[in-house]
Amino acid sequence: MFIQAKMVFYYLTFITILAAISPLVQSFSDFLPGILFSFIFLALYSLGLWIYHFKFGRVVKKKIRTNSRCANWYYDVICLSLSFYAVYFYTGSSPIDVFIxxxxxxxxxxYQEYFKDNMLSSFSLNKLSGILSLFFVKMYYLFSLYKLIANSFSSEFRRSFVIAMFSYLYIGFGRGTSFEMFEILISFVFGYFFLMSVNQRKIRVRNLLIILSMLIFSLALYDFNISSRYSGSYQPHSVNELLYDQNNFITQFSFSPLLFKLSNYFLVGPLYLSYFIDYIYEQGVLYFLLPLNLHILDIEPKVLCKLSFDCGFAWTPSYEIYLLKLGLLLSPLVTILLGFFSGAIFNKFVVERDFVSFSISYYVLLFFISLPVGNFVFTSSSNIIVIFCCISFWICKRFFKLI
Structure with missing residues (x-):
């Protein structure tokens, strides 16, 4: 199993455990259909990887020298400055305001109030500078991570990575959001295991401890971020379909509020997906077989939010849009093709160690992580631009030999 499939498997296992132990009125069986559905599509993705591996095999790693030049310091300064500008553009806050x-x-x-008052939700040319600033910070973070990975964590590349990581984290600090920390954790873990898989090396205990420390730090930061929204006096309460169970035996432990916070982030999607599967069955499976039936049936995304499901401010699973647009027949096939494509990209990175292959592999992972929970990928303009640039570069080089 390739690294993306392994990481998605561990991620879904985490969601499964969280659903089993969280202090919720909903039982584990309420989440089970959505969780099993996610595992089935992971199996289809793994099948695509296996088909590519069976047909073409794994290429032998070539001893090529990667570009070991460290990024110039002024790129670091530009990245940090643009992160300050992006936060100011979207929140009106200076670095001093952010930390105060x-x-x-x-x-x-x-951030929410400023975003609404300045009508930043709709696209306009006035937003272009903010979008491009976020794009540069995101691209530079991925590139600095790639350089660090491609050069086996050499010390000369750590400065640029740390600055790029802080720049991306600062955007989360300024907006009061937690996704940036989770994405840094996901990308770093992916980068490390991707390198180990490419080089066919054993995983060191020291590096596992570093990853564990990052995980604990991420959980602590997330806990602090959510609690601070309630002026530090957070009390578990229901803000969507998930209901807090005061009588659950888990509530006697001090970590139960953290479990409930994590549930609101990771379990609303699987619960919604379980209800959506029931909705498909009730409406008639035949109606959902072909692609684009949502236009014929006049069904919009988040359809259950308008019927019986209390979505609150939570994301709904991307599987809903995935199924509505592709249909029940085409979506499994597309998933297998994505696995096949991932195998080809992985082999390309083994040979060339190029940034585009690394970035595409990472976004495929992020896409599958987002499917059961929410749209991590395409809600961000910077992500869309990065993906478009990488895929365009890959197509031009692979099929047209233009680069």
């Missing part, structure tokens, strides 16, 4: 806001609580509500 963090010390007093969370910047999340200020």
């Amino acid at each position: 806001g963090m010390s007093l609580g969370s910047n999340y509500m200020d």
Whole structure:
């Protein structure tokens, strides 16, 4: 099994365990259909990887020298400056305001209010500078991570990675959001295991401890970020379909509020997906076989939010859009093809160690992680631009030999 499939498997296992132990009124069986559905599509993705591996095999690693030049310091300065500008553009806050806001609580509500008052939800040319700033910070973070990975964590590349990582984290600090920390954790773990898989090396205990430390730090930061939105006096309460169970035996432990916070982030999607599967069955499976039936049936995404499911402010699973647009017949085939494509990209990176293959592999992983939970990938303009640039570069080089 390739690294993306392994990471998605571990991720779904985490969601399964979280659903089993969280202090919720909903039982584990309520989440089970959505979780099993996600594992089935992971199996289809793995099948595509296996088909590519069986047909073409794994290429032998060539001893090529990667570009070991360290990024110039002024790129680091540009990245950091653009992260300051992006936060100012989307929140109106300077770095001093951001850190004062963090010390007093969370910047999340200020960000939401500023975003709404300045109508930043709709695209306009005035937003172009902010979007491009986010794009550069995201691209530079991925590139610095790639350089660090491609050069086996050489110390000369750590400075640029740390600065790029802080720049991306600062955007999360300014907006009061937690996704940036989770994405850094996912990308770093992916990069490390991707390198180990490519080089066919054993995983060192020291590096596992570093990853574990990052995981603990991420959970602590997430816990702090959510609590600070309530001025540090957070009490578990229901804000969507998930209901907090005061009588659950887990509530006697001090970590139960953290479990409930994580549930609101990771379990609303699987629960919604379980209900959506029931909705498909009730409406008639035949109606959902072919692609684009959502236009024929006049069904919009988040359809259950308008019927019986309390979505609150949570994301709905991307599987809903995936199934509505592709249909029940085409979506499994596309999933297998994505696995086949991932195998080809992996082999290309083994040979060439190129940034585009690394980035595409990472976004495929992020796409499958987002499917059962929410749209991590395509809600961000910077992500869309990065993906478009990488795929365009890959197509031009692979099929047209233009680069």
